Amino acid sequence: MPLTKMDREILKLMQQDATITLGELAHRTGQSASSAQRRLQKLREDKVILRDVSVVDPKKVGANVSMLVEVELERDRPELLPPFMRWLVETPEVQEAWVTSGxxxxxxxxxxRSVEHFDELADRMMELNPNIRKFTTSVVLKTLKRTLAVHVE
Known part of the structure; x- marks a missing residue:
């Protein structure tokens, strides 16, 4: 689906604040409320907008330590991949997961919550996933930028 300039403007505004009213969205994009609603609905139907979420400050809910974890699997054990994928999906501490090169x-x-909490999580990860060859962890010392916004220029 090719995006129009108006679609892109709606996406920018919705990424800034998904609680914006239809009236405000219409006003800020220079269209009628019904037109803004139709465009927004189409963006959702076409899965351009996947879902609307609230961005939560991790520290205010007790998630005090952020880590980047690189996991290397045994390549000769493909039958063990589904349990690892299930573990990724079912583990709430895993905020994001990517298949990567490198x-x-x-x-x-x-x-x-803490380094000790992560240590317990890592022990469970290794116990439940025997195809993990090794993993390396980098503790995030300071967050400089956190966003879910996608650039839509």
């Missing part, structure tokens, strides 16, 4: 096969963003 040193590791997967890179994870993990939020934990």
């Amino acid at each position: 040193r590791g096969d997967y890179t994870l963003v993990v939020l934990a």
Whole structure:
């Protein structure tokens, strides 16, 4: 679906604040409320907008430590991949997971209450996933930027 200039403007505004009213969205994009609603609905139907979420400050809910974890798997054990994928999906501390090139096969963003909490999580990860060859962890010392916004220029 090719995006119009108006679609892109709606996407920018919705990424800034998804609680914006239809009236305000219409006003800020220079269209009628019904037109803004139709465009917004079409963006959702076409899966350009996947879902609307609230961005939560991790530290205010007890997730005090952020880590980047590179996981390297045993390549000769493909039958063990589904349990690892299930573990990724079912583990709430894993905020994001990517299949990557480079040193590791997967890179994870993990939020934990403490280093000890992460250590317990890592022990469970290794116990439940025998195809993990090794993993390396980088502790985030300072967050300089955190966003879910996608550039739509």
